Amino acid sequence: MRVTIAGAGAVGKSIASELIENGHEVMLIERDLAEVAPEAVPQAEWVHADACEVASLEDASVQNCDVVIAATGDDKVNLVVSLLAKTEFAVRRVVARVNNPRNEWLFTESWGVDVAVSTPRMLAAMVEEAVSVGDLVRLLTLRQGKANLVEVTLAENTALAGRPVRDVPLPADAALVAILRGGRVIVPQSDDPLEPGDEMMFVAGEGVEDEIHRVLTSGDPGGRELI
Numbered sequence: 001m002r003v004t005i006a007g008a009g010a011v012g013k014s015i016a017s018e019l020i021e022n023g024h025e026v027m028l029i030e031r032d033l034a035e036v037a038p039e040a041v042p043q044a045e046w047v048h049a050d051a052c053e054v055a056s057l058e059d060a061s062v063q064n065c066d067v068v069i070a071a072t073g074d075d076k077v078n079l080v081v082s083l084l085a086k087t088e089f090a091v092r093r094v095v096a097r098v099n100n101p102r103n104e105w106l107f108t109e110s111w112g113v114d115v116a117v118s119t120p121r122m123l124a125a126m127v128e129e130a131v132s133v134g135d136l137v138r139l140l141t142l143r144q145g146k147a148n149l150v151e152v153t154l155a156e157n158t159a160l161a162g163r164p165v166r167d168v169p170l171p172a173d174a175a176l177v178a179i180l181r182g183g184r185v186i187v188p189q190s191d192d193p194l195e196p197g198d199e200m201m202f203v204a205g206e207g208v209e210d211e212i213h214r215v216l217t218s219g220d221p222g223g224r225e226l227i
Helices: 009-020 054-059 077-088 101-106 119-130 210-220
Strands: 001-007 027-032 045-047 069-072 091-098 113-120 136-142 147-153 174-181 184-186 197-206
Touching: 001 009, 001 077, 001 091, 009 027, 054 077, 077 091, 077 101, 091 101, 101 113, 113 147, 147 210, 197 210
Parallel strands: 001 027, 001 069, 027 045, 069 091, 091 113
Antiparallel strands: 136 147, 147 197, 174 184, 174 197
């Protein structure tokens, strides 16, 4: 996969290194000459240019990329890069960094953004996930808010303890994708029993998170206790 990253600061370089390590081709575009440091990520292609200019993106052949990542520290720049990548160059997948959570509402498909990544929101979610038992924590937003990755840690007194996964009456727009138990990652099977302390990871559609939480605390979407 060929990936273009706009912004070669600490975040951009870190993303580039990870992607290259995973076997992808990466091009870094940076307008600040002081940040252009090919020795930092030597396997990447480096371009000194302004990613907010159509001509610069044309010269860099952004239209041949599979993914564009707008990773600068300026939300306005990230929005412009995302819009140009999607509307002018028809890039299939556009990922944008959100620096200020107050601007998150702008990072939608209207601005060409397929996936918005808010570092403050993710850090807050990680803190909640670390200290919350029985509460539902949203870890990541997918598909412009149409689905979310959420986590619930089963409480010690859960009525679901010992019940197999198939007995969990989830709503139609939710899927249990993993269970974290101690140091293990479990791909859930219908016969797997649940245990207190299990960290259950779900992909959930819009509007069903409260229902998932109700199911895991009462055992039934209608609020009836499991017996």
